Amino acid sequence: MIRVVVQEAPIDLAAEFALAEAEDAGAVATFTGLVRGDDGVTELTLEHYPGATERALEALCAEAVARWTLAKAVVVHRVGPMVPGDRVVFVATTARHRGAALEACAFLIDRLKTGAPFWKRERRGGDARWVEARASDDQAAARWG
Numbered sequence: 097m098i099r100v101v102v103q104e105a106p107i108d109l110a111a112e113f114a115l116a117e118a119e120d121a122g123a124v125a126t127f128t129g130l131v132r133g134d135d136g137v138t139e140l141t142l143e144h145y146p147g148a149t150e151r152a153l154e155a156l157c158a159e160a161v162a163r164w165t166l167a168k169a170v171v172v173h174r175v176g177p178m179v180p181g182d183r184v185v186f187v188a189t190t191a192r193h194r195g196a197a198l199e200a201c202a203f204l205i206d207r208l209k210t211g212a213p214f215w216k217r218e219r220r221g222g223d224a225r226w227v228e229a230r231a232s233d234d235q236a237a238a239r240w241g
Contacts (some may be wrong), residue, residue, distance in 0.1 A: 097168045098157040102149050106132040106174040116188035118167040123194040125201035127187045130194075133180030142175045142184070144169060144212075152212040160204055164196040167211040171204060173214070206236040 100233070109128065116124050131140045144194060157169035168190035177186060189200040216227040 098154060098161060099168070099170040099172075100153040100157060101172045102144060102153070102175055103172065107172050107174060107186050109183070112115060112170060112172055112186050113188065116168055116170045116190050118190045119194070121167045121190045121197075122192050123138045124188055124190045125194070126189075126199035127185070127201055127205050128183055129185040129205075131178045131180050131182045131184055136220040137180060137218050138221060138228065139177055139179055139224075140182075140184070141217045141219070142173075143215045143217070144173075144175050149213050153208060156204060156207050156211055157173065159207075160200040163203070164189070164191055164200040166196065166200055167190050168202065171208065173208070173212075174234035175214070182197050203240050206233075206240060207226070209233040210237040 113126065120154065144218045153171050159172060160166060160169050166189050170188040172186040174184050187201055189197045189204065191197040191200065210229070210233050217224055218227055223236070
């Protein structure tokens with residue numbers, strides 16, 4: 097099962113984790129990304145291209161499911177304005193064994209940073225700026241071939 101959601105509402109971790117569990121699986125690996133308040137960030141706004149974003153995330157999940165024989169892959173991503181401490185993304189992978197679940201979760205985290213159309217704007221007090229892609233994100237994604 098693949099579950100991809102792009103939403104403005106806060107992410108309900110308990111509900112999403114419950115949906116990620118599977119009877120025939122031995123492991124669920126998860127990652128939750130939070131808005132950082134470092135460097136004086138007071139607000140983070142994420143924009144996306146509706147439809148295209150979901151399709152890109154679904155394709156990444158399908159690749160992970162096939163590559164690691166997952167029972168489930170879940171990606172819930174927020175868009176809109178958020179403040180430090182808010183949950184931005186939840187990723188869960190469910191597999192028979194922990195190695196596959198952990199690797200697939202890392203794959204999705206690394207690849208969604210570069211493989212899905214999101215645009216990020218940070219606000220620091222009265223100043224706002226678009227955030228450029230980082231070379232470290234490209235390097236992390238490249239390790240998966």
